[in-house]
Amino acid sequence: MFCRLTRSSTGLSPEFMRRLYIAVALPRMMYAAEVWYTPVSRMDDEERLRSLAGITKKLGSIQQIAALKIMDAMRMSLMDVVEIHVGLLPMELMMDKVCHRYVMQLASLPQAHPLHKPLR
16 A cells, blocks of 8 residues: 555655654554563563564564655665665664653653552
8 A cells, every 4th residue: 555655656745655654654563562572682582582573574674665665765775774864763773762652651650640659
């Protein structure tokens, strides 16, 4: 569907495609990431590390397709460069950002909140 929207003849502009990706696709991919994603530096279990690396890789490939279509670049382009030009973080950093934001939300709960006491 994303490929159809990025056609050069009838598609949306790259700016609107980027907005659409950030507003629709990223929240769906990051849904409940704070529950199932653990940053790689904190994991000891080798099997869990491999499974999360696979998930991160699959989500990264989706982001690569979107970045290539937004920038209208060739498939052989360096993805780091394409992601920088499009203005997207690499998937691992994006997932770390989501988890960090969630931890900050939990840390800043008011004292009247029911979860404040168990989290302290």
